[in-house]
Amino acid sequence: MNKKKLKGLKLASKVIHVGGHPDPETGAVMPPIYQTSTYAQSSPGKHKGYEYTRSHNPTRSRLEECLASLEDANYCVVTASGISAATLVLHSLPAGSTILCGDDVYGGTYRLLTTVFNEIHNIVFINTTDIKEVEGKVSEHRPSLIWLETPTNPLLKITDIEKVSAIAKKYKVKTLVDNTFMSPYFQNPLKLGADIVLHSMTKYINGHSDVVGGALMINNKSLYTKLWKLQNSTGPSQSPFDSWLVLRGIKTLAIRMEAHQRNALAIARFLESHPKVEKVLYPGLKSHPHHKVAKKQMSGFGGMITFFLKGDIKTSKKFLQRVQLFSLAESLGGVESLIEHPAIMTHHSIPKNVREEIGITDNLIRLSVGIESIDDLIEDLDNTLNTLN
Numbered sequence: 001m002n003k004k005k006l007k008g009l010k011l012a013s014k015v016i017h018v019g020g021h022p023d024p025e026t027g028a029v030m031p032p033i034y035q036t037s038t039y040a041q042s043s044p045g046k047h048k049g050y051e052y053t054r055s056h057n058p059t060r061s062r063l064e065e066c067l068a069s070l071e072d073a074n075y076c077v078v079t080a081s082g083i084s085a086a087t088l089v090l091h092s093l094p095a096g097s098t099i100l101c102g103d104d105v106y107g108g109t110y111r112l113l114t115t116v117f118n119e120i121h122n123i124v125f126i127n128t129t130d131i132k133e134v135e136g137k138v139s140e141h142r143p144s145l146i147w148l149e150t151p152t153n154p155l156l157k158i159t160d161i162e163k164v165s166a167i168a169k170k171y172k173v174k175t176l177v178d179n180t181f182m183s184p185y186f187q188n189p190l191k192l193g194a195d196i197v198l199h200s201m202t203k204y205i206n207g208h209s210d211v212v213g214g215a216l217m218i219n220n221k222s223l224y225t226k227l228w229k230l231q232n233s234t235g236p237s238q239s240p241f242d243s244w245l246v247l248r249g250i251k252t253l254a255i256r257m258e259a260h261q262r263n264a265l266a267i268a269r270f271l272e273s274h275p276k277v278e279k280v281l282y283p284g285l286k287s288h289p290h291h292k293v294a295k296k297q298m299s300g301f302g303g304m305i306t307f308f309l310k311g312d313i314k315t316s317k318k319f320l321q322r323v324q325l326f327s328l329a330e331s332l333g334g335v336e337s338l339i340e341h342p343a344i345m346t347h348h349s350i351p352k353n354v355r356e357e358i359g360i361t362d363n364l365i366r367l368s369v370g371i372e373s374i375d376d377l378i379e380d381l382d383n384t385l386n387t388l389n
Contacts, residue, residue, distance in 0.1 A: 012254035019066035070184035073217035075224035082200025084236035085214030097144035102128040104152040107347035158290035165193025185257040186300040203333030206249040259371040260303030278308040305367040313362040325380040332368035
């Protein structure tokens with residue numbers, strides 16, 4: 001199938017066919033893993049586009065082609081982890097740059113910004129859902145980059161990507177959107193004006209909790225070249241085998257995301273009506289403070305839920321120790337349901353006073369809703385909630 005035809009496919013077809021063409025040498029429908037570190041050259045400097053696997057690898061190239069198509073991007077850089085993808089972006093900025101970052105982000109991002117890049121750049125945390133605050137801070141600090149997560153982790157706040165991107169362009173600032181929670185299936189930040197889309201492929205893109213990886217999608221050629229050169233120099237390239245695993249996992253992205261969303265909405269509605277639950281945050285609920293913005297820029301609401309128990313840290317621990325189908329574990333986006341306590345687990349690197357100021361309290365629970373039977377998941381939550389005093 002030619003590239004023009006591939007470009008016109010819907011996402012559910014792209015995940016299977018873009019980068020998934022049969023092997024031209026053998027006709028194998030499933031492309032091989034090029035598990036090699038180096039490549040033969042016919043004469044010095046004359047090769048077939050591949051020299052060394054840190055720089056390029058045919059399996060990784062297929063994955064990058066597929067991922068770029070899903071975000072309608074011109075270019076993609078695949079890395080060994082989501083954090084290594086973030087590191088490339090931060091290294092691409094001139095030393096002493098100011099970065100405006102959302103005040104509610106993944107704990108690993110916060111740690112990276114405040115314990116590593118705080119010595120290189122000026123990091124300012126702001127409420128990116130407040131458009132007036134965003135423009136005021138951009139005007140004041142003249143940053144090099146605005147770093148968005150939307151929905152945020154773990155409070156699921158929604159930032160209007162189109163409005164923030166418009167402000168950024170007005171002041172000639174780049175915008176990055178961490179799109180991990182939505183995946184390309186439900187949200188496409190480049191179409192809304194963002195310059196860089198970041199994914200932890202560990203989560204929904206791979207979807208099976210057996211690979212760690214990251215990806216950056218970009219339209220600007222010079223920025224892509226800079227990021228690729230940084231990757232080639234610093235070395236956080238994804239292995240051929242892990243790239244192949246993601247290529248396999250991504251084939252079911254569309255049907256998985258629909259199942260995640262269907263289950264999450266049912267669970268969010270159940271939790272909202274339960275007497276042992278204080279509050280539920282899920283973008284698909286009309287009660288969510290940013291529901292209208294979510295509907296405007298997302299085609300679905302994803303599989304992540306945050307809720308607050310009625311009780312304290314002891315109540316939270318009891319609940320987390322008693323659930324059965326929800327595995328108590330960090331990460332998210334796999335086919336299995338996970339549950340965790342951000343204040344103790346994923347966001348523990350954030351100082352307690354900062355956590356509490358933004359709303360990450362001891363009674364906050366985060367769910368990554370899997371694709372199991374919804375009846376079984378709700379029964380598990382209901383039984384566990386009913387054991388709490």
